[in-house]
Amino acid sequence: MGRADARRAQGREARRAARGGGIRRFFTWRKMLGAFFGLCLLVMGAFAALYVYVDVPEANAQAQKQSNVYKYSDGTLLARSNSEVNREIVDIGTVPKGVQHAFVAAENKSFYRDQGVDLKGTTRGLLNTLSGKGKQGGSTITQQYVKNYYLTQDQTVSRKLKELVISLKVDQRMKKDDILAGYLNTVYYGRGASGIQAAAQAYYGVDAKDLDTSQGAYLAALLQAPSQYDWAVASERGKKLVKDRWAYTLNNMVDEGWLDRAERDKMTFPVPDAPKAAPGMDGQTGYLVEAANDEMKRQGITDEMLDAGGWTITLNIDRKRQKQLEKSVDKQLEDQLDRKDSKVDATVQAGATSVDPKTGKVVALYGGVGATEHYISNATRQDYQPASTFKPLVLASALENGSVTQDGDLIGLDTVYDGTSKRPVVGSDTPFAPQNEDDRSYDSPTVRTAMDKSINSVFAQMVVDVTPSAVKKTALDLGVPDKNFPERPAITLGTMNASTWDMAGVYATLDNHGKKVTPTIVKSAEHRDRTMEPVDGVGGQAISRASADTVTQALTDVVDVGSGHEANTSAYDAAGKTGTSENNKAAWFAGYTPELTTVVALYGESTKDGGGQVSLTGTANSGRANGGGFPAKIWADYTLGALGGGSDATFDLEGVERGETSVTESPSVTPSETDEPSETPSEEPETPTESPSETAGEESPPAETPSETPSGDPSESPSATKDPDDGDQPPGERPGSDGLLGQ
Structure with a gap:
């Protein structure tokens, strides 16, 4: 290597040394430690700023x-x-x-x-x-x-x-x-x-x-x-x-x-249960939950409180009785219907409410074919008329007010009335002349007989004797919800609106010797942040015990030998009343035993958009629907099962009021032009002795006839035409047919 090359090599080594020394001077341990602490201080400062800046937010x-949890009365999960x-x-x-x-x-x-x-x-x-x-x-x-x-x-x-x-x-x-x-x-x-x-x-x-x-x-x-x-x-x-x-x-x-x-x-490994689908809102569940929610709202729990969830709501619903009610409707009604191919059957809606008369607890409820299929609960809807299930309330009012007939006779079970069909009422400013079932007239029937056969002309006159205003007051006291129904003689035919829930409360009050019963479905409602006071199902006397027990006595005959004979199984002591509203749009049976009060109703509801009320005539090819038919059969089947096959309990009746027994002047019985003479009784015993199939003709189609000289507003005068649905079946084939309203 020459000297020139050596000098170049030395220069390169010198430059390398100079560069290395510069890097070492830049990355000294002091500088690196200072940078580390500086970074730590920066991070700490940033975190301190973040700590101050970020606050604890509201919960998401x-x-x-x-969710809200709904349970049966025994604590098992409903939904x-x-x-x-x-x-x-x-x-x-x-x-x-x-x-x-x-x-x-x-x-x-x-x-x-x-x-x-x-x-x-x-x-x-x-x-x-x-x-x-x-x-x-x-x-x-x-x-x-x-x-x-x-x-x-x-x-x-x-x-x-x-x-x-x-x-x-x-x-x-x-x-x-x-x-x-x-x-x-x-x-x-x-x-x-x-x-x-x-x-x-x-x-x-x-x-x-x-x-x-x-x-x-x-x-x-x-x-x-x-x-x-x-x-x-x-x-x-x-x-x-x-x-x-x-x-x-x-x-x-x-x-x-x-x-x-x-x-x-x-300890051994605890194998968990197999998963189960959470109960949905289909079937009767949705109706039960809706009824419970509605009751809670009436008690001051808002929609917002319910929607927030967290409630454990135990219902009064008895799980076994609920299943029995569903089974009875299926057996006695749904299995007989052809909803797919029959236009009439497709319109049939059933509803029912069952109450413990001693407590007011709703132990079973039927709202319809299913809450996800038919959204309106037929148990609580109030857009149909209770029809002749109202007649016992007329008698209750007469007894409660010590009312007398136009001849001055005290009204009781043995009081005699004029049973002529289309007889104009006496003593009313509003003309009213209702037609009896099949336009039949009865010769001097007692009130007991009039209740058995649901004779319209008798109860129309009784409303006038008591006064419509007094009858209305008694009805409201007993629990009829419609405060706006007019004070006219026609109210005897149940021309106001009510639900099976409402009428169950009314009849439970009669069952409970006149002490007011309010149906209640919520047993308890618990929430960690708030409380709800359950409804007290029993109040004070709505009417006297004597009045209530006298009505019960009358209604036992309706089940034994009258229009409600289909409800009689001889396995329990029972009282009840049938009812069919105008043009067969609704059919009812309201009945009770000493332990259980149940109201069953059928409604005709159009399947067209917008719904609307239609006739039940022809349901399951049975001719004219009536309260003594499907409703009474459902009631009997359910009550028998709900009471475990029957009951020895009997009505404890006190102070039953018999009334006057003297016969008042009454026109002779005349068959209507539309009835065969053999079908019109010329003389009616106070207590029928014939078999139910021969005597139990419920109330007649009360196509009303105006008085001979109507006065006042012409609109007050009822129509004199006979209901077009009357007569679809021969009279002998409808022993339980109830009357149709004429207005």
Whole structure:
């Protein structure tokens, strides 16, 4: 190598040395340490600013959502409300300590000692998020609670930083038990269950308060992977993993001193129940839930309070009696109908309400073919007339007011009236002349006989004798809801509106010796933040016991030998009344035993858009529908089953009022032009002795006839035309046909 080359080599070495020394001078350990501390100060400053800037927010809407739980009277589950979240928030005090400790042992052993955060786990999560590796574990119970209750499930850096800050603040502000309660109530367990109460029901069919430690350990283990660890659907590997985690949870409890080792060794894996579909709102369930919600609203619980969820609502509905009522409607009505091919059958709607007359509890209710198919509940709808089920109220008012006939005779069961069909009422400013069933006239029938056969002309005159205003007052006192019905003689035919629910209350009041009964379906309604006072189903005397018991005496004959004979099974003591509204649009049977009051009704409802009332004539090819037909048969079948095959209980009647027995002047009986002479009785005994098939002709079609010299507004005068539906069947083929209204 020449000297020139040597000099060049030396120059290169010198330049290299100069560069190396410069880098070393720049990256000295002092400068690096200073930079590190500076970065730490920067991070701390940024975190301090973040800590000040980020406050604990309001809870997110999803975390606060709960479902309402509806139960039968025996505590078994009826339904959960249709909520986006199946959750029922419970207090931490109701969760057994062993179960609480199981969750802490599984998720965060240091929960009771830490400051609410896991810096290592949070840092790992931030790095995973930044690198795109997705979800990570390691969060504390406090952090998971904050994520579920205050934030979202988004996997972002900003959300994780907020979670860290809020967790620190929450840990400072809240007690550990409250944080744990929030966590248990918000976390998702699979099977559609959010919160430990819903999870306890979903996996073990018990409330959270009844979980044991082993079951709690399974639910705690489940949280790591709910879809994979659900025993019902888990693979063999999934089952092994969840059993291992269950054991890990219990062993941690032993290590923390929360569980005795000997007790732990005795524990076996608690295999959860098979999953069950949550009861929906189809069938009768929706009607029951709607009735309960409506009652709660009447008690001051708003829609907003109900929609927020969290209610545990126990109904008075007796599960066995409810099933019996559904079975009876199916057997006695639905199985006879051809809804697909018969236009008449397609219009038939059934409704029923059954009440305990001693308490007012609604023990069974039938709202229709199904709440998801027919949205209006036929049990509580008030757009049809109760027809002649109103007649006992006329008698009750007469007895209560000590009313007398136009001849001055005190009205009672043995008081004699004029039973002439189309007889104009006497003593009324409003003309009224109702037609009896089949236009039949009766020679001097007693009130008892008039009730048995539902003789329109007798009760029309009785309304006038009592005065329409007095009758209306008694009806309202007994529970008829329509306060706007006119005070006219025609009210004897039930021209106001009422539901089976309303009339069940009215008849239960008669059953309860005149003491007011208000049907009530909610047994209890519990919520952790508010209360609802249940309805008191029994009040004071609406009418005297003597009046009520006299009406009951009259109605026992209706079931024994009168228009309601189809309700008589000889297995119980019963009283009742039939009714059919104008043009066969509704047919009713309202009846009671000493232990049970039930009202059943059929309604004709058009299947066309907009609905509307139509005739029931021809239902199941049975001619003219009436209260003594399908309704009475449903009533009898249900009552027999609901009473366990029968009952020895008898009516305890006191002070039954017989009234006057002297016969008043009465016109002779004349067959109508439309009736065959053999079909018109020339003389009617006060207590019929013929067989029901021969005598039980219910009330007639009361096509009303104006008085001979109408006065006042012509619109007040009823039509004299006979109802076109009358006569669709030969008279002898409809022993239970009820009267049709003429206006």
